[in-house]
Amino acid sequence: MIKLTNLHKAFGSQKVLDGLNITIPAGEITAIIGPSGEGKSVMLKHMIGLLQPDSGQVEVEGESILGISRSRLNTIREKFGMLFQNAALFDSMNVFENVAFPLQEKTKLSNDEIHQRVISALEDVGLKNVEQKYTDQLSGGMKKRVALARALLLNPKIILFDEPTTGLDPIIKKAIHQLIKETHQKFGFTAVIVSHEIPDIFDIAQNVAMLYHGKLLQFGTAEEILNSENPVTRQFISGSLDGPIQML
Amino acid sequence: MSNLFQVIGNFSLAVISELGRMGWFLINSFTTIFRNPCRPVFILKQLSFLGAKSLFVIFLTAGFTGMVLGLQGYYTLTKFGSEGMLGTAVALSLIRELGPVLTALMVTGRAGSAITAEIGIMRITEQIDALETMALDPYKYLITPKLIAAMIALPLLCAIFDVVGIYGGWLVGVKLLGVNPGAYFYEMEKAVVWRDVSSGMIKSFSFGIIIAWISCYKGYYAGHGAEGVSKATTESVVLTSVLILVWDYFLTSVLL
Numbered sequence: 022m023i024k025l026t027n028l029h030k031a032f033g034s035q036k037v038l039d040g041l042n043i044t045i046p047a048g049e050i051t052a053i054i055g056p057s058g059e060g061k062s063v064m065l066k067h068m069i070g071l072l073q074p075d076s077g078q079v080e081v082e083g084e085s086i087l088g089i090s091r092s093r094l095n096t097i098r099e100k101f102g103m104l105f106q107n108a109a110l111f112d113s114m115n116v117f118e119n120v121a122f123p124l125q126e127k128t129k130l131s132n133d134e135i136h137q138r139v140i141s142a143l144e145d146v147g148l149k150n151v152e153q154k155y156t157d158q159l160s161g162g163m164k165k166r167v168a169l170a171r172a173l174l175l176n177p178k179i180i181l182f183d184e185p186t187t188g189l190d191p192i193i194k195k196a197i198h199q200l201i202k203e204t205h206q207k208f209g210f211t212a213v214i215v216s217h218e219i220p221d222i223f224d225i226a227q228n229v230a231m232l233y234h235g236k237l238l239q240f241g242t243a244e245e246i247l248n249s250e251n252p253v254t255r256q257f258i259s260g261s262l263d264g265p266i267q268m269l
Numbered sequence: 270m271s272n273l274f275q276v277i278g279n280f281s282l283a284v285i286s287e288l289g290r291m292g293w294f295l296i297n298s299f300t301t302i303f304r305n306p307c308r309p310v311f312i313l314k315q316l317s318f319l320g321a322k323s324l325f326v327i328f329l330t331a332g333f334t335g336m337v338l339g340l341q342g343y344y345t346l347t348k349f350g351s352e353g354m355l356g357t358a359v360a361l362s363l364i365r366e367l368g369p370v371l372t373a374l375m376v377t378g379r380a381g382s383a384i385t386a387e388i389g390i391m392r393i394t395e396q397i398d399a400l401e402t403m404a405l406d407p408y409k410y411l412i413t414p415k416l417i418a419a420m421i422a423l424p425l426l427c428a429i430f431d432v433v434g435i436y437g438g439w440l441v442g443v444k445l446l447g448v449n450p451g452a453y454f455y456e457m458e459k460a461v462v463w464r465d466v467s468s469g470m471i472k473s474f475s476f477g478i479i480i481a482w483i484s485c486y487k488g489y490y491a492g493h494g495a496e497g498v499s500k501a502t503t504e505s506v507v508l509t510s511v512l513i514l515v516w517d518y519f520l521t522s523v524l525l
Contacts, residue, residue: 071398109398
């Protein structure tokens with residue numbers, strides 16, 4: 022379980038999180054939706070300690086991750102995997118080295134075992150014969166899938182997905198959603214997915230949180246949010262230009 | 270008036286905060302060496318980048334610096350009829366001062382800027398964040414290997430600079446201007462003592478720390494986008510060069 026309490030964060034004069042309260046249930050897939058620039062990615066980075074809040078509390082499995090030692094924070098981070106919006110692959114390494122890196126650094130597996138696990142992880146995300154390619158030789162979709170393979174490889178208890186399917190074609194998008202669903206069923210990890218893929222994301226998420234103006238507007242099951250009467254949520258889900266959410 | 274005080278106060282606070290962050294960065298980089306040792310292969314890679322790949326520019330700079338010293342030294346010393354002291358003048362200038370400083374400035378221009386750009390790009394493309402989310406210490410993978418490599422490479426490059434520079438001076442002084450070759454080396458051997466060499470090496474060692482420290486720090490805290498990295502790179506080269514010259518003065522006054 023991840024709990025954010027009264028979280029405030031501003032960058033200069035721009036308030037991004039304004040008293041956010043949210044509890045992410047353990048072992049379930051929770052989708053975070055909301056208009057762009059409402060602090061969804063910022064919230065995700067607070068969960069893993071990449072950003073420090075101006076005020077508020079962040080707890081992972083009942084333990085605060087604020088003001089703790091670096092080694093303790095790293096121990097907590099070992100429970101996490103994260104897929105970044107722009108994949109964040111190491112551009113000085115090829116695909117194989119990128120995926121193998123956490124295994125080489127965090128486990129004592131032999132080279133053969135690492136090789137087998139990397140190839141199998143890449144096949145799981147639909148990639149073959151790309152091991153020797155460098156990241157600038159990959160398409161956006163391939164980069165995301167390599168990053169996904171890297172995030173899933175150590176079987177973390179909690180996985181944070183920052184827009185895992187943005188910019189991908191519909192078939193790959195569906196395949197990745199399916200992959201997240203299947204691996205979740207297999208390993209039972211806690212997943213937090215920031216996504217704009219509406220309505221597709223409702224098919225895989227058990228819970229949906231709607232963020233608006235740096236606060237949690239609504240939290241409920243996918244069905245509850247889909248049938249929400251809240252005008253902001255309704256407008257966002259329908260993609261209508263008319264309503265309380267103004268573009269400018 | 271109160272506005273002016275506010276501006277001065279804000280500026281002072283920003284400077285103190287930046288200095289504190291820089292100091293903390295250096296302390297963290299050093300403690301990581303002992304707390305969380307990195308793999309030798311990372312250090313070897315950086316040694317190759319900072320050291321071996323800087324050799325060409327060091328040879329070129331050292332050769333021409335020695336040759337200019339040979340020319341200028343000869344011109345000055347002939348006024349006193351002491352052109353036999355040319356070897357001593359060239360060697361002491363290089364070993365005590367020019368070798369360490371010019372080597373450091375060349376490495377700053379060639380490798381320091383590249384280090385800042387590399388780490389800065391890793392910062393803006395979230396590669397450093399990715400390391401952190403894997404519970405891996407970015408200092409261990411990115412900073413410490415560069416710091417250790419710079420501390421090893423700079424004294425070695427400086428030694429090469431000194432030798433090449435001395436032969437540059439010999440080429441001009443002995444081969445072109447006709448200074449006695451025996452006097453060139455004999456006088457040098459008589460005048461140069463171990464203290465001269467060690468002070469040059471101490472300088473180089475500390476310049477290595479400055480180069481790695483500032484280059485890594487500026488990249489690690491680079492601003493947003495390509496402009497942020499470009500600004501960080503410029504600041505890194507300027508600040509490193511200025512710090513090298515300022516620190517050189519203080520070290521010279523202590524080591525003299």
